[in-house]
Every structure is written in C-alpha cells, then in structure tokens.
Amino acid sequence: MRILILGGDGYLGWPTAMRLAARGHDVMVIDNYLRRTLARETSSLPLIDTPDLAERTAIYRSVSGFEIKVRIGDCADPAVMARVFQEFQPEAAVHYAEQPSAPFSMMGFDQAKLTLTNNLGTTFNLIWSVLQHAPGCHIVKLGTLGEYGTPNIDIEEGWIDIEHRGRSDRFLFPRQGASLYHTTKIMDTDLLWFYVRTYGLRVTDLMQGPVYGLDTKEADADPRLIPNFHYDDIFGTVLNRFLVQAVAGIPLTVYGQGGQTRGFLNLEDTLQCVELALKTPAMPGQLRVLNQYTELFSVNELAARVKRVGGTMGMNVRIAQLPNPRKEREEHYYNVRNQGLIDLGLKPHYLTDDVLGRLLARVFRYRAAIDPTRIQPRVRWS
C-alpha cells in the first residue's frame, strides 16, 4: 500500500514509518520539523538528539534495506500537499502532523494561535488534498482520549445513543478537553465528520491515550533510530517523564491529588493499532472512532509502580506532589470502552514490572544526557 505519514519525524510518526516500511508498504513521510523548532524554543529538547529525516532514513535503509521517502514541507500548505499527493497518490494517510503539547498550547497567545492554526490547518488541508487528488484514500487521524475529558458517564467509542424526553438519536460522544490542544483535536473531529458525511471520505479517528516507551523492533537496530524521547514538562508524556526522573534521582512530579486516570499504551501498541486500522479501513462515508489504549492507570498508580520497580533496581525513587499547574479533575469517574481495536486484532503489551524494568534500564543508559531543568512544570493554567 502507498502510505503517506504526515508528521513522520515525530515520537509516533518516525517509528510508524519504519514499521510500515518493514511490512513492505511504500512509505512517504512529510514533516516541517515544527516540533523540533518548538522544542528548541521552549528548551525542551529530547533525551537524545535524533538525526534529521534525511539521515534517519539513510541509516534505516543501511541497517534494514527498507526505503522511506522523505519530503520536507508544511502539511498546512496547499501547494506542498498538492505536489505530494499528485506525485505519490497515497492509498492511506496517517495524520500525526499536529502541535501535540497541551502545556505548549497554554503558554500564551502566540502558542495558542500556532496550535489552533497548525492543527486545524493540517487537518483541513489533508481533507481537501484527499478530496481533490486521492478520493479513495483512507485517512487515519491521531485523535486523543483527552477529547472526551473525564465525564461522569462511561465513554463509548466515538458515538452515543441518547434518549431524551421519549425520543432518541445517535450523536458523536460529547467532548470537552482540558487544554487548547485538546480542544483543537475536538474541532478536528468536527471538521472530519462534516466532510465525511458530506463527501463520503473514509476516516478512522484514533482516540489515543498517553503513550510510553522508546523501543520498537526497528528502532532497536541502531541507537540513532531512537524515537525522539521527550521527558520534559511540555512535550514529555507522564510515564516517560517519571522514568527519567527515577533514573536521575529527581522526585516524580505528581500534579495535585494524582487521581487523574488515563488510558495508557506502549509505543509498540500504537504501531499495532495504526497497522490494524490501515488493514481494515473505514468505509466511504464512515467516521470510525476507535479508543486506543490498553490499560487504565491513575497518575498515583503509575508513580507507585515506578517507585517500586526502581527500588528493586537499587534506585531511590521519591514522589513529589506538586500544586497542579493544570485545570483538570484530580479525582473522577473514568470508564472507557476500547473493544474496537481488540476486535480488529490488537494484542496488548501490558505494563508489567518486567516491561517497566527494561524501560528504566534503557533510560539508565542515557542518564548522562538528562537535564534536570526541563522537568518541573513551567506552564500553569490552573
């Protein structure tokens, strides 16, 4: 299959590109290095410097023999995308090309504006690129479980049947995010759903929880193929941050009560989920929403696990409860269905002590690179 990956330089985009190429697909990535630019501007560089896409793909080719085509450009630019679509004629497009940080989106006007413009701009442009140049192309869009927020009812997979005063109808599940970033993802879904039902696009919206990990079969072949691993307060996901804090002897930064519960998954399972979504595409006119996580943990539970497993490895892991810099519920009901991807064949990799131990050991190898100034919360909207 010809698969275009938007945002192919990212934490998820790069491992996805390698995996799909290794499966024999014809893969092209496009990226404008926005996340690298923003990480530099906010002093949030990843644990290990990663080569650019030209170099990464050359290394990957030399160790695996698989080719990944690279285009550098802005996915929100119609001319750039028209050229890519006409040339490559993708049968599927995996859309990761968004500003992915909630704290970044809350830093101020400029960062909020960039998040709104970039995220809606890339999604809108992808929709139109497909309409104009590749009408049958299956869009696989990375959404987030954060679109649902933390409602007091069970979270269904995208859709809900509502009974109201003796009548009923089916609707998109109500969504309410805890940052502007999350709000732009809600708006992405609104935009996609409008064009899906109007022009018969085929879209899978993957409502993903926080991802952890830095190993994939392909990345492990050469240290320079490592995904860009952020552990800072802005671009890092919570478990990755805890792993680095444990290794560096910095107290794990639990925000507020720590009862915030989320649906987590291993990077390896993100790759599985995207592959499964591609293998069984959405139908024309279908917005298929799949909730993408394998296990629910509260922040406290995660911290306790890292402390325990780190302890068995001789690390003295402490936990610090900080005033929550975010505006979010710290104790809440949370029950999220995730049968869709299981039905498609997902075989979860659970967060066992063994998995945690291997992650800690992997991060330990890079401990000299850890910069403690990137770890405390620098953005507040509580």
Add this chain to the structure above:
Amino acid sequence: MRILILGGDGYLGWPTAMRLAARGHDVMVIDNYLRRTLARETSSLPLIDTPDLAERTAIYRSVSGFEIKVRIGDCADPAVMARVFQEFQPEAAVHYAEQPSAPFSMMGFDQAKLTLTNNLGTTFNLIWSVLQHAPGCHIVKLGTLGEYGTPNIDIEEGWIDIEHRGRSDRFLFPRQGASLYHTTKIMDTDLLWFYVRTYGLRVTDLMQGPVYGLDTKEADADPRLIPNFHYDDIFGTVLNRFLVQAVAGIPLTVYGQGGQTRGFLNLEDTLQCVELALKTPAMPGQLRVLNQYTELFSVNELAARVKRVGGTMGMNVRIAQLPNPRKEREEHYYNVRNQGLIDLGLKPHYLTDDVLGRLLARVFRYRAAIDPTRIQPRVRWS
C-alpha cells in the same frame, strides 16, 4: 455601556449599532468589509447599495443626533484589536464578524479555507483581546440554530443532561451542522466554552435562526440607512429571497421537499434579543446559550404564506420545487426550546399576514433593482 460591535457593517451589525446608540450606549463598530468584498466577488450584491460605514454613521448622526464610532480593520488581526480594546475599553462585545453564508463556505477550497480561517480567527482573537485588555467584558456571540442540525430529539438551550448506563452528567448539546459555515460556528462554541471554563470569561452564545425583514425604527428614518438586504442564493436568507421573488414574478425557489423546518425571527426581534442579552450579562465562567427564534416554519409553509399574501396584493406568486442543492434532511422532527429569551423579556413580533404584506410592499418599492440572475441556486453540495 461601552459596546463594541464586531462586524458592524453587516445585515445584523448595522441595525444593532443604530439601536444601541439610540439607547444611549457608547457604540463602536469595527468591520473590514469582508462581506461586501465576497458579495462583489460572487455577484451577490444586495438589493440596494448601502453607503460605507463612514457615510452611514454620518447620515445616522444627522438624522438622529447619535454618534457611532467606526474603525475599519480585521477582527482577526491581533494588532488591530489590541488598539481598539486599549482605546475603547469595551464593557460588552457583540460578535457578528464572521463569514455568514453556508453556500459560500461550500463553493470550493478557497472559500472553505476563508470561512474556517476568518470565523475561528475572529473568535479566537476576540477571546484573547478580552483576556488581555478587558477581562470583565461580556461577549455576546452570534451562533446559529444550525449548529444543532435537525436531531430526532428535542433541542435544549445549549446544554443537555445525559443518563447513560446508570450514570449521568451535563454536556453541551450535541451539534452537527449542514455546511462548513455551520461547522465553524460549532467550533466557535467549542473554543469559547474552553476559554470560559478555563479563565472565567462571560459569554452569551445566541443560537439564532434565519432572520427576515429590513425595517427597524432607526433604519426607517432615512432610506440610506437600510440594512444590506441580500436576496440571492448565497447571502440571502430564505424568506427575504421569497419576498423578492414574489415581487419580481420569479417562482419561489423551494429546495427539495420543502419540509425543512427552521426557527425564524424578525430583524426587530434580533435587536431585542441582543439588547436583552446585554442587559443581563452572563456570569464570569458561564457560557450562557440562548436559542433565538420566535416561530417555527417549514420552507413550504413560508412559501405558501408568501403566495397567499402576495395574491391578495395582486401578485401572481408561483412556487418552484427545485432539486435540493444542499445536503440536508427535507422531512424531520424539529422541536427547539426558546424559553430563555422569553424569560429575559422578549416580546416577539410574529409573522402575521399584515407583517408579510408590509414587507412585500417595502420590497416592491425597490423592484427596479432586482437582478433575477442572483436568485437560482449556484452552489451545490448535495
């Protein structure tokens, strides 16, 4: 009160400005004439050419003695709005500064992009102008009943309590629009609600139905004060279009089955509703949603009324059922609560035969200006 009107040159913005000035408020309007530009580009000029804001406000001052301050500029431009806010320090802002046409938003990529960028850009910029320069300012935002679409359940005023598998919570009422324009208004509401709950903004979102009419007490003082009255397929609302068609002897263009039901209101009642919303502002941290219409009619009912009343005035009114150029339900359940504005004191002006007759007579005076080429649907997305 110091009231800033964004989009003060529009069909609703201009009469609102005159009304609020006549009530003794300190009124400033800002507009970049976008709607005039787009109407010219799409051959959709209004029935009567209207003077620009400098001239309109001078005429209004000479006939009424009331002053309306004018600024020409783009409400999506941060520098423009910062200057206006710092200078004028508005206590309330009425936000009409959006591309208001569903068919325009469906013409193609450029028009869709403009609608998305402009509508979210102005709303986003208004939010930040208030946050940065006038934190207590009450935002009165023109939404649309079209945000709700035509669900098979009763439409509440913005919010709904959902019971699901034995638990319950309150959510924004589910929304699903029939054009990109409507979708951008849904996204506006998402954006406003995020910033309302995060930073305690005060926002009233008026979910308004199609407006008809061209008389207001202030506009009637001089023919050059007439609101810009569009009767074309792109910027005209349905009843205004029917009035012109009846006068011009062109069959009324009913799209499809004509069972499309909407909540209508007289231009005079729009002014009342906006005044009422300003008089009792939303609380800090409140997104108050009010459904703004006075009567439900199907398109067929409207056409039949215009035919009947036109007939009594000697007009030979015919009705033409055209293939629907839009993708929308043509027969559907529609029950929309509108108690909020009644409770605030709205005294509806209903669409009586007398009112219709006076509107037809008013349009008749301008019959020489009617251009029949602007009346048949030119944009299709069915």
